[in-house]
Amino acid sequence: MQIYTLHRIQNLPISVEEAWQFLSNPKNLKTITPDYMGFHIISGAEKSMFPGQIVQYWVSPILGIKTKWVTEITHVENHKYFVDEQRFGPYALWHHKHFIKPIEGGVQMEDVIDYKLPFGIFGQMVHPFLVRPKLEEIFQYRYEKLEAIFGKYSS
Template structure:
């Protein structure tokens, strides 16, 4: 089994409480997702704020404008430090996305996205990952990094 990993880290000029409030509101996902994805939240369970056990359903077009239904479950959440969402149904065979928020001594926030994912089995899946999926995910997460830095301000990391 070929499991792939995507990792992003950025430091934001905001408080951990403001970051948590923004990143745990499902409707804010659309604000940090490129328009080509046609990201549309269909539903989410429970209160508007994120919580363990929450199910969120989306319609997305991540590859070549092909629409997919995507269902994720928030499997873990520890306010205001991290949450994990896992795909239950969607374009990947496996999707496990960890979101970490850590307050720095100077009052900024380090945000880390760590995604483990798997595409189709065997040679075809490995080929698709190298030719398409990795570049598309990089494009999506690079966009997110830019938009989030514009929204919150980018802070220099010290250390």
């Protein structure tokens, strides 16, 4: 059983409060997801984030195949971190930790995603040329979109 990790860090020239307000609102996921993925929230984004919250959406992560993705917000410490875990969707495991901390001149946001692919050895075979590059592309899009919204950090 192969578990992969994607780790990203981004510094932005905003306050922890601004970062938390944006990142903890499930409705903003559409803003930081590439349009070609057809991201659409079905339910669960009506309230502010809380542990136990279930968010359902449609998404086409790979090859334009539309799939329902259901995540649960399992942990929340306001203005510090939250965790979302897939309950149903394209991965055998998806555990995404979002950390926010103040730094000089802004905030540092850190994403740590642990994930496992379905389909055993076949999933492992397609990971390096299909899944990993797609995840890198999606998180690079998020990086650039957040910079466009909030500005670039300069130390």
